[in-house]
Amino acid sequence: MIEIEGVSRRFGDTLAVDDVSLRVEAGTVTALVGASGSGKSTLLRMINRLIEPSAGTVRIDGRDAASVPGEALRRGIGYVIQGYGLFPHWTVSRNVATVPALLGWDRARIARRVDELLRLFDLDPDVYAAKLPHELSGGQQQRVGVARALAAEPKLLLMDEPFGALDPLIRAKAQDDLVALQRRLGITVVLVTHDMEEAIRLGHRIGVMERGRLLQYAPPAELLARPAPGYVERLMGGADRPFQLLSLLTVADARDDGPADVGADVAPVPETLDLRDALGLLLWRGVDSLPVVAADGAPRGRLTLSAVLRRAGRPA
Amino acid sequence: MTASGAAAGRVPRARFPGFDRVGVVPAALAALALALPLVTFKPNRIAAGRGVAFWAALPPAAAAAGGLLLLLIGLAACLRVAPASRLGLALVALAALAGLVGLAPGAVALPGMPYARVSFAAGFWTLLLAFGIMAADGSARLALRPGPRVLLLGAVLLALAGLFASGWWNGLSILKEYAAHRDGFWAEAVTHGGLAFGSLFAALLVGLPLGVACARMPRLRGAALPALNVIQTIPSIAMYGLMMVPLGLLAGAVPFLGALGIRGIGAAPAGLALFLYALLPVVANTAVGLDGVPRDAVEAARGMGMGGARRLRAVELPLAAPVILTGVRIVLVQNIGLVTVAALIGGGGFGTFVFQGTSQAAIDLVLLGAVPTVVLAFTAAVLLDAAAEAAGRTPA
Numbered sequence: 001m002i003e004i005e006g007v008s009r010r011f012g013d014t015l016a017v018d019d020v021s022l023r024v025e026a027g028t029v030t031a032l033v034g035a036s037g038s039g040k041s042t043l044l045r046m047i048n049r050l051i052e053p054s055a056g057t058v059r060i061d062g063r064d065a066a067s068v069p070g071e072a073l074r075r076g077i078g079y080v081i082q083g084y085g086l087f088p089h090w091t092v093s094r095n096v097a098t099v100p101a102l103l104g105w106d107r108a109r110i111a112r113r114v115d116e117l118l119r120l121f122d123l124d125p126d127v128y129a130a131k132l133p134h135e136l137s138g139g140q141q142q143r144v145g146v147a148r149a150l151a152a153e154p155k156l157l158l159m160d161e162p163f164g165a166l167d168p169l170i171r172a173k174a175q176d177d178l179v180a181l182q183r184r185l186g187i188t189v190v191l192v193t194h195d196m197e198e199a200i201r202l203g204h205r206i207g208v209m210e211r212g213r214l215l216q217y218a219p220p221a222e223l224l225a226r227p228a229p230g231y232v233e234r235l236m237g238g239a240d241r242p243f244q245l246l247s248l249l250t251v252a253d254a255r256d257d258g259p260a261d262v263g264a265d266v267a268p269v270p271e272t273l274d275l276r277d278a279l280g281l282l283l284w285r286g287v288d289s290l291p292v293v294a295a296d297g298a299p300r301g302r303l304t305l306s307a308v309l310r311r312a313g314r315p316a
Numbered sequence: 317m318t319a320s321g322a323a324a325g326r327v328p329r330a331r332f333p334g335f336d337r338v339g340v341v342p343a344a345l346a347a348l349a350l351a352l353p354l355v356t357f358k359p360n361r362i363a364a365g366r367g368v369a370f371w372a373a374l375p376p377a378a379a380a381a382g383g384l385l386l387l388l389i390g391l392a393a394c395l396r397v398a399p400a401s402r403l404g405l406a407l408v409a410l411a412a413l414a415g416l417v418g419l420a421p422g423a424v425a426l427p428g429m430p431y432a433r434v435s436f437a438a439g440f441w442t443l444l445l446a447f448g449i450m451a452a453d454g455s456a457r458l459a460l461r462p463g464p465r466v467l468l469l470g471a472v473l474l475a476l477a478g479l480f481a482s483g484w485w486n487g488l489s490i491l492k493e494y495a496a497h498r499d500g501f502w503a504e505a506v507t508h509g510g511l512a513f514g515s516l517f518a519a520l521l522v523g524l525p526l527g528v529a530c531a532r533m534p535r536l537r538g539a540a541l542p543a544l545n546v547i548q549t550i551p552s553i554a555m556y557g558l559m560m561v562p563l564g565l566l567a568g569a570v571p572f573l574g575a576l577g578i579r580g581i582g583a584a585p586a587g588l589a590l591f592l593y594a595l596l597p598v599v600a601n602t603a604v605g606l607d608g609v610p611r612d613a614v615e616a617a618r619g620m621g622m623g624g625a626r627r628l629r630a631v632e633l634p635l636a637a638p639v640i641l642t643g644v645r646i647v648l649v650q651n652i653g654l655v656t657v658a659a660l661i662g663g664g665g666f667g668t669f670v671f672q673g674t675s676q677a678a679i680d681l682v683l684l685g686a687v688p689t690v691v692l693a694f695t696a697a698v699l700l701d702a703a704a705e706a707a708g709r710t711p712a
């Protein structure tokens with residue numbers, strides 16, 4: 001758990017972060033969104049003390065971060081940046097081993113951990129361990145960056161626009177992988193992005209920042225339903241708001257037990273699919289309802305167009 | 317081949333390599349050189365010499381065969397031959413030239429003239445230049461990797477050593493000077509190397525930390541680099557002169573230093589001057605090399621809890637190494653040349669022969685000082701180029 005209380009940071013005349021307080025629950029993903037220069041990175045970097053706050057306190061699991069030496073603190077927190085910052089003169093495996101080596105793990109343990117991580121990130125050690133970063137694709141470099149950040153098994157992962165340099169297809173895959181990884185490891189993630197769609201997709205909670213201030217800090221559904229007046233409202237008020245809302249729900253949230261009035265040859269939708277994609281299927285096939293199945297293929301009633309549309313409007 | 321030629325079908329034709337414009341330079345030089353005197357004949361060491369043409373300086377058969385070989389290789393330089401052949405042919409020509417010129421003393425001087433001197437003349441130097449250019453051109457086009465380049469250099473140096481050891485050139489004037497100064501030669505060689513490398517070492521000791529500090533502190537950089545730049549602009553003779561005064565005073569005031577050999581003249585002021593010259597390339601290249609380290613890498617290193625010293629050693633310096641080594645190369649080549657001038661203030665080194673030769677009007681003695689200096693500088697340049705390239709290519 002991270003508790004940020006009344007934190008500010010001043011650079012000369014600019015107040016980069018202005019009296020921000022927020023709480024990140026353990027095991028959740030928090031996304032910080034805002035325009036460029038709004039202070040997201042500065043706030044993030046005050047968590048691992050790459051930047052010292054001018055005022056306020058940051059507590060990690062109840063302990064004041066300022067009471068821990070900066071380097072020791074950072075070795076215990078994963079950190080991923082937009083350009084990944086892989087060391088170009090080190091092999092993939094040596095890059096991944098950076099923090100364990102700093103922590104003085106013995107060779108065998110480091111080797112085991114590197115091997116395990118490369119496999120976890122779908123990078124065959126026999127092929128990739130000895131490669132240099134420039135020999136990898138952008139997506140592979142990104143994965144090495146995350147693997148390196150997780151090498152010493154931190155409970156907290158800070159990510160500053162980690163998908164910013166990826167093209168859309170690979171980015172979507174990388175986002176899905178992060179969600180799966182976070183669930184599997186149960187880690188706490190704080191992620192900076194300027195892309196609201198990414199924030200909605202990944203964040204359990206979203207913090208919207210503007211000119212150093214945290215304007216609203218809420219779960220995505222609440223942010224969409226009840227945006228704070230002013231900047232957040234304008235930011236969330238795009239024409240695609242209904243679709244954002246639908247993307248937060250799954251077929252399971254809207255299905256009923258009635259019969260689907262389509263031929264038996266129509267492919268069913270899985271109940272884990274998000275409603276935005278389900279709406280796409282309904283529209284594309286030109287039907288009013290589709291059969292629903294569970295992950296194991298068992299029938300789960302139907303999904304009707306009207307049930308989807310009811311959930312796309314402004315919540316009561 | 318033109319498109320229409322290809323369309324017209326295959327006309328059987330002798331395959332003749334095309335014309336290469338860059339190759340014209342060495343070819344023209346080689347042709348010109350054969351018309352110049354190959355060697356100079358002097359009845360004694362300091363007498364006025366008489367140029368002897370290529371065909372007259374060699375036994376007739378050697379002159380004919382050698383001249384033909386050199387001309388043919390010069391001609392080949394004008395054609396579009398493969399880079400490896402270009403380099404290989406140039407090396408063959410250089411070897412032939414070295415062999416041929418060794419025959420000149422026997423052909424030119426009479427056995428009854430013990431003081432006669434046969435030395436290199438314009439024709440020899442021009443041929444050396446011509447095929448040197450051709451070799452450099454070929455090796456540049458071949459784009460050899462650092463390892464093979466160093467091996468090639470080693471082979472050439474070994475061949476040179478073999479040539480001297482064989483005694484084939486013993487009749488030539490420069491080797492007669494060597495024979496007369498044999499002990500001094502190696503002592504000066506040690507002094508020369510000691511001054512060049514010692515001042516480089518001292519400059520690294522001071523310059524690397526200073527360069528790191530400059531990269532970290534823009535204010536310091538703004539003061540230090542212009543100051544070092546000014547030092548670079550002081551002519552070397554003036555610099556040596558400047559060093560003499562304070563060191564002379566220092567030695568007078570502190571007898572202990574004088575006892576250590578630190579005096580206004582000699583190796584101490586020379587070393588100090590070289591050290592000062594060496595600082596700018598080391599400091600500037602260290603700072604520039606560190607500037608070039610990817611920011612993301614430094615940010616990531618910090619973010620993972622890598623301390624300042626470790627970051628510098630494990631990330632920043634290795635990534636800056638190619639640029640720093642380029643600075644070291646500049647310093648070493650510059651130092652090897654500047655040490656020559658140090659002989660003026662009694663610093664020793666190969667310059668001793670240059671200045672002695674100048675004062676005695678003995679051009680062969682000048683060469684005895686100049687040629688090893690050039691070979692040393694060339695060797696240093698090739699080695700450090702290769703090191704810089706290797707540091708940039710295959711990371712640790």
Ligand SMILES: Nc1ncnc2c1ncn2[C@@H]1O[C@H](COP(=O)(O)OP(=O)(O)O)[C@@H](O)[C@H]1O
Pocket residue numbers: 011014015016034035036037038039040041042043
């Ligand atoms: N090291 C720094 N020195 C001076 N100003 C800075 C520094 N870092 C950030 N700033 C300023 O603080 C503000 C917030 O920057 P940042 O946190 O990087 O924003 P974001 O990540 O949201 O784009 C900007 O106005 C930026 O110029």
Ligand SMILES: [Mg+2]
Pocket residue numbers: 040041042160
């Ligand atoms: Mg930022």
